[in-house]
Amino acid sequence: xxxxxxxxxxxxxxxxxxxxxxxxxxxxxxxxxxxxxxxxxxxxxxxxxxxxxxxxxxxxxxxxxxxxxxxxxxxxxxxxxxxxxxxxxxxxxxxxx
Numbered sequence: 001x002x003x004x005x006x007x008x009x010x011x012x013x014x015x016x017x018x019x020x021x022x023x024x025x026x027x028x029x030x031x032x033x034x035x036x037x038x039x040x041x042x043x044x045x046x047x048x049x050x051x052x053x054x055x056x057x058x059x060x061x062x063x064x065x066x067x068x069x070x071x072x073x074x075x076x077x078x079x080x081x082x083x084x085x086x087x088x089x090x091x092x093x094x095x096x097x
Contacts, residue, residue, distance in 0.1 A: 001022060002022070002034075002037045002038055002041060003041060003047070005019070006041055006042075006047070006048045006051075009052070010048060010051055010052075014052070015052055015053040015054070016052065016053055016054040016055070016056075017052055017054070017055045017056070018055075018056045018057075018058055019038065019055060019056070019057050019058070020057070020058050020059070021034055021035070021057065021059045021060075021068050021071075021072065022034060024059075024068045025060070030071075031067055031068040031070075031071035031072065032071040032074075032075065034071075035071045035072045035074075035075035035076070036075055038057075038075075039075050039076060042055065043079065057072050057076075059072055
């Protein structure tokens with residue numbers, strides 16, 4: 001499923017995506033496994049690494065330290081840190097958009 005939606009988005013030329021933590025609610029898939037599947041496809045040597053300009057994961061958790069959000073934050077920690085640094089540098093005028 002993860003690969004399929006990314007294949008479709010890439011084929012259609014989408015550069016920005018909003019994705020969900022699929023199956024982590026009522027179907028009780030392990031959030032760490034779902035996050036890892038996306039991470040493997042989107043980073044490093046993954047099939048879609050560098051393909052998309054921006055990806056937002058819309059994750060519903062009842063608290064800011066909930067298990068699903070926490071799993072995605074831990075899995076994508078390096079990417080979050082890099083994005084925050086880039087945003088700060090752009091705001092300071094050190095980088096162009």
